[in-house]
Amino acid sequence: MPSPLGASPLAQRDFRLLFGGSSISAIGDQFTLVALPWLVLKLTGSPAALGLVLATMALPRAAFMLIGGAVVDRLSPRRVLLAARGVNALLVSLLAALVLGGAIQMWLVYALALGIGLATAFAYPAGSAILPQLVPPTQLRAANALFMAMRQLSMLVGPALAGLLISTGAHGVHVGVADATGLGLAFAIDALSFVFSLVSLVLIRVHGDHHPRPRDGGVLANVGAGIRAVWADLPLRAFVLYAAVVSVFVGGPIQVGLPMLANTRLDLGATALGILMTANGGGMLVGSMLSGLAAKLVRNRLGLMVLGIDSVAGLVLAALAFDHSxxxxxxLLATTGMLGGIAQVTIVSWIQQRVAPEMMGRTMSLLMFTFMGLGPLSAAVAGSLLKLISLPTLFAGAGLALTAIALSCMVSPALRSIGTPLRVPDAA
Known part of the structure; x- marks a missing residue:
């Protein structure tokens, strides 16, 4: 992979293909993320049904995430990503056809949501594992920053376009579904966006496709080998455990608390929630751009940088307890987004440089599981806690917990040593 030191990842043909296809697909995803909840509410008028649909997508995604990582390592990130996005394209196309044809029913929505959740369980680890095969290690941080910036831009642009399309495409009622034409077109645009991603993946050439690793043992044995490999790497193990603790004590309460904050304490209602999420996304975009400068300033002390960022972010989140504007x-959320963007790009790049290619899918799937598996459980607990404690108490507790966890972890030699690239021993 010849490339001058410090050159842009965009100088790599295969990276350009992946980035271009993924960018269009990411914008398309936002159309479904807006249209699907709206469809459920139009069909049922029930927030409980919406929660069940989201759970139907999230739970299988979390449950099969580790298996997805093992399959990625057994086959090829490109091939698994191609298959997973192909399945997603078919499911979203079917959803668009059912809505436009007036044949959509709730049991079909549940079935399609289940399929989409299963497909993304394989797509997520494959997407993270393919990047180190396309660019040199020196360009991983810049490549991750570009992808994070692209995702945040899609979150800024996509929902607005989707909302405009749904509202302007509202033409009467089809089998109890208002706005059916706009909703169907939104799903159709997402399905079309997958075509660009699929074409780019077909054109990409990856060394691992032609030199596959021997498949030792079954998939479950490979999952166990991946967990053991992460456990044997002390700094990596420490970070995964740290991320799990943060997800339990902070991620769930924030996920539940922000909608409640917008609904009960802010002055613009549902619009306020959109503004808060947009501000957080904009902050992450800025953070991804600053990650290179931050990495140069701290050099090999990434662990201390992440812990310092989290200790400050916790205080900012705790300040939401006093927010009425x-x-x-x-x-406040733009600030936490910026801090989170810096930390996420640098730590993911460190992991991608540290882990051997044949273990990449399993390692990234384990890291994602700590958020996507534990996060929904934590959110459910936080929702129940709001029956016993006030919303300000929830925000103050979550924010101060993050600060306390980060500060206490600064004495950990394993977390403090994060920053030095090292390949883990080969494992089956």
């Missing part, structure tokens, strides 16, 4: 809340 949409503008103030947006400023």
């Amino acid at each position: 949409t503008l103030t809340g947006a400023a």
Whole structure:
């Protein structure tokens, strides 16, 4: 993979293909993320049904994430990603056809949501594992920053376009579904966006496709080998455990608390929630751009940088307990987004440089599981806690917990040593 030191990842043909196809697909995904909840509410009018549909997508995604990582390592990130996105394209196309044809029913929505969740369980680890095969290690941080920036831009642009399309495409009622034409077109645009991603993946050439690793043992044995390999790497093990603790004590409460904050305490209602999420996404975009400068300043002390960022972010989140203004809340979330963007790009790049290619899918799937598996459980607990404690108490507790966890972990030699690239021993 010849490339001058410090050159842009965009100088690599295969990276350009992946980035271009993924960018179009990411914008298309936002159409489904807006249209699917709207469809459920139009069909049922029930927030409980919406929660069940989202759970139907999230639970199988979390349950099969580790298996997805093992399959990626047994086959090829490109091949698994191609298959997973192909399945997603078929399911979203079917959803668009059912809505436009007036044949959509809730049992079909549940079935399609289940299929989409299963497909993404394989797509997520494959997407993270393919990047180190396309660019040199020196360009991984810049490549991850570009992808994070692209995702945040899609979250800024996509929902607005989707909302406009759904509202302008509203033409009467089809089998109890208002706005059916706009909803169907939104799903159709997402399905079309998958075509660009699939074509780019077909054109990409990856060394691992032609030199596959021997498949030792079954898939479950490979999952166990991946967990053992992460456990044997002390700094990596420490970070995964740290991420799991943060997800339990902080991720769930914030996921539940922000909608409640917008609904009960802010001045713009549902619009306030959109502003808060947009501010957070904008902050992450800025953070991804600053990650290179931050990595140069701290050099090999990435662990201390992440812990320092989290200790500050916890105090900012705790300040939401006193928030009664949409503008103030947006400023606070933009700050946490910027801090999170810096930390996420640098730590993911470190992991991709540290882990051997044949273990990449399993390692990334384990890291994702700590958020996507534990996060929904934590959110359910946080929702129940709000029956016993106030919303300000929830925010203050979550934010101060993050600060306390980060500060206490600064004495950990394993977490402090994060930053030095090292390949883990080969494992079956």
